[in-house]
Amino acid sequence: MVLEVLGEALNKALKKLTKGVVDEKLIKEIVRDIQRALIAADVNIELVFQLSKNIEKRALEEKLPKGVSRKEHIIRIVYDELTKILGEEPEKIHLKPSESTIFLMIGIQGSGKTTTTGKLARFFQKRGFKVGVVCSDTWRPGAYQQLQQYCSPYNIEVFGDPEEKDAIKLAKNGVKHFRKKKNDIIIVDTAGRHKEEKGLIEEMKKISKAVNPDEIILVIDGTIGQQAMAQAKAFSKAAPVGSIIVTKLDGSAKGGGALSSAATTKAKIKFIGEGEKIDDIEEFDPKKFVSRLLGLGDLETLLKKVKEAATEEIDEKYAEKFMTGKFNLRDMYKQLEMVSNMGSLQKIMQMIPGMGFNLPKDVLETSEEKLKIYKIIMDSMTEKELEKPKIINYSRIKRISKGSGRNEKDVRELLNQYNMMKKMFKQFGKKRLPKMGMFKGMKM
Numbered sequence: 184m185v186l187e188v189l190g191e192a193l194n195k196a197l198k199k200l201t202k203g204v205v206d207e208k209l210i211k212e213i214v215r216d217i218q219r220a221l222i223a224a225d226v227n228i229e230l231v232f233q234l235s236k237n238i239e240k241r242a243l244e245e246k247l248p249k250g251v252s253r254k255e256h257i258i259r260i261v262y263d264e265l266t267k268i269l270g271e272e273p274e275k276i277h278l279k280p281s282e283s284t285i286f287l288m289i290g291i292q293g294s295g296k297t298t299t300t301g302k303l304a305r306f307f308q309k310r311g312f313k314v315g316v317v318c319s320d321t322w323r324p325g326a327y328q329q330l331q332q333y334c335s336p337y338n339i340e341v342f343g344d345p346e347e348k349d350a351i352k353l354a355k356n357g358v359k360h361f362r363k364k365k366n367d368i369i370i371v372d373t374a375g376r377h378k379e380e381k382g383l384i385e386e387m388k389k390i391s392k393a394v395n396p397d398e399i400i401l402v403i404d405g406t407i408g409q410q411a412m413a414q415a416k417a418f419s420k421a422a423p424v425g426s427i428i429v430t431k432l433d434g435s436a437k438g439g440g441a442l443s444s445a446a447t448t449k450a451k452i453k454f455i456g457e458g459e460k461i462d463d464i465e466e467f468d469p470k471k472f473v474s475r476l477l478g479l480g481d482l483e484t485l486l487k488k489v490k491e492a493a494t495e496e497i498d499e500k501y502a503e504k505f506m507t508g509k510f511n512l513r514d515m516y517k518q519l520e521m522v523s524n525m526g527s528l529q530k531i532m533q534m535i536p537g538m539g540f541n542l543p544k545d546v547l548e549t550s551e552e553k554l555k556i557y558k559i560i561m562d563s564m565t566e567k568e569l570e571k572p573k574i575i576n577y578s579r580i581k582r583i584s585k586g587s588g589r590n591e592k593d594v595r596e597l598l599n600q601y602n603m604m605k606k607m608f609k610q611f612g613k614k615r616l617p618k619m620g621m622f623k624g625m626k627m
């Protein structure tokens with residue numbers, strides 16, 4: 184598990200909530216514990232103070248949402264504030280739907296570029312993409328073999344030539360080679376060693392010009408703590424860094440510092456590396472990361488509960504939208520998400536007079552796994568498609584499938600579910616449009 188030390192310390196602080204009365208004294212004590220834990224993880228002092236001030240203020244002043252205890256509320260606040268400093272929403276890497284997407288890996292010596300190149304190649308291969316890897320490192324002895332070692336067990340092709348001394352030529356030829364083969368993704372690994380730093384930056388710029396990457400990925404060693412920001416800024420000056428990958432979070436006590444400081448730069452953290460093995464990489468999702476960090480297995484339940492309290496009163500217009508079949512894909516997703524929490528649609532249906540039958544289970548119940556897949560697919564749709572799913576024809580399905588890395592069957596399944604729900608609701612709506620007032624106060 185990542186950042187164990189920090190996680191344990193935060194967890195211990197929050198555990199105090201379960202003992203004794205939650206009063207101002209205890210809140211202050213917990214905030215102080217959290218401060219200490221974050222500082223120990225090398226999180227920037229100013230950031231720590233801002234964060235603890237926010238937590239304290241909110242914990243003392245905010246009104247408790249209905250049905251939520253003070254303890255739960257404070258955990259929620261800590262979670263919120265920690266998530267905020269890490270960037271809240273996950274940032275995705277964009278892939279070009281119809282031609283090769285080129286990633287250029289850069290970073291200082293030993294930051295983990297080559298390892299991460301292998302990990303990324305495998306990550307995308309697992310999602311159905313054809314990936315090629317280019318070794319343009321002419322400085323590190325055995326650089327090509329190192330890449331081979333990661334890639335060959337998975338039949339990921341590595342382009343390189345240990346005899347060639349011209350890095351720019353290697354990069355260019357490698358990209359050309361994989362373009363010809365119509366690879367979806369081409370990852371170019373570069374050198375971190377060089378005679379001198381200036382030369383390294385120069386070479387990086389030249390390679391970038393030669394291959395014209397879609398995304399420059401900066402690899403940062405997580406053990407450097409809050410210096411990560413300075414490093415990200417220095418590289419961004421030399422090249423338009425599009426995303427950051429922070430590595431070695433498995434063994435570092437300073438990971439919190441590296442993540443929080445890299446999160447303040449323009450380029451966003453999109454992946455994190457948590458080990459030396461090829462599968463030790465994951466997409467960086469601040470919310471998921473924080474809940475894991477806090478070690479709150481039941482955080483999900485808690486968040487649901489808070490959400491439940493907040494959505495207790497459902498919007499009449501929203502209900503009407505459904506009952507008349509005038510909802511779009513986004514509405515459906517929101518609905519499915521809620522339903523998977525508490526079976527609310529069924530409840531609504533049962534409350535409609537004269538509708539004493541049950542809805543087919545598979546239409547209403549969508550597993551969390553499925554929901555995740557739907558979310559990924561919907562992320563690859565345009566605004567127009569989300570609003571008006573009717574326009575999604577075969578070529579759009581193909582594009583969405585490619586962009587999301589899910590197969591066409593999944594895309595079709597999502598659309599089918601939408602159409603089915605729409606049809607069903609339309610029928611019900613026609614039969615008997617309930618007085619919308621009855622939805623008021625109902626949990627959805």
Ligand SMILES: Nc1nc2c(ncn2[C@@H]2O[C@H](COP(=O)(O)OP(=O)(O)OP(=O)(O)O)[C@@H](O)[C@H]2O)c(=O)[nH]1
Nearest residue numbers: 292293294295296297298375376431456457458459
């Ligand atoms: N524990 C751990 N080790 C890692 C991680 N990522 C990389 N490493 C190790 O860090 C060392 C350097 O990794 P490389 O991938 O060779 O780094 P590089 O940036 O390509 O290095 P140069 O090519 O010399 O610039 C290796 O021993 C890797 O096994 C990680 O996420 N966790």
Ligand SMILES: [Mg+2]
Nearest residue numbers: 296297320375
């Ligand atoms: Mg390397």
